[in-house]
Amino acid sequence: MNYDRPALLDGLASAYVLGTLQGPARRRFERLLPELVNARLAVAAWESRLHALAQSVPQAAPSPQVWKRIESRIAPRLRTQESARRAWWSKWIQPMAGVLTGMAIGVLAVKLLPNVLFPVDQLAQQEKALSQSYVGLLLDRDGKPTVLATATRHGTRLKLKILRSIAVPATGKVLALWALPHDPAGHDLPPLYLGRIPAEGKGELMLSDGAEKLLSNVSRLGVSLESAESSSDHPSTFVLTGHCVRLW
Structure with missing residues (x-):
């Protein structure tokens, strides 16, 4: 495949x-x-x-009526089986009860809670139809996912989710996010500064232009430690790097 x-x-x-x-x-x-x-x-x-x-x-806890319906379905069958062949059925009764309970809960949940179960899938399908996005996943030096960055294709906001806290020295340093573009022939172009990112939690960057224009030729992202008092057109050593892909 x-x-x-x-x-x-x-x-x-x-x-x-x-x-x-x-x-x-x-x-x-x-x-x-x-x-x-x-x-x-x-x-x-x-x-x-x-x-x-x-x-x-x-969260929704089953009502007492749900449990009574489950018991009313299971109890007669269990009593019949126990009285007919108690010795032979003793080793099978518990697995059967578990299976029947699971089936009953599933049937009742679909009947009683359709508005809770089905809209999530429907919303996911709607979201899928609108999922044209740029997504970046940056890894630390051990290869562990650390930052998730997403932007809609024609949006101007880059949303950030810090998956693992990033250590920042308490010496006036900040975390800077860079896009690493390339030309149509695949040659690297100068890094493009996107903005500062937080060391933990969530954040959002306002892009200088639309994501389509800024990220269409970007295959990788990087995060470097830079001085908080000065800006540079060139990043120092990257502490995080990762791929940037488009999902459409």
């Missing part, structure tokens, strides 16, 4: 995050993640999008 196709990779990542990618397909995708950075970026982007949806759904 050609995993270099962005549409295929985005579809697999969305199904993986939503939990609808199952069986051998899910196991193949999980084996692919450590090897393909674009797959990890796509998963990180979908997790970022759907995190807000998960937070917006309130």
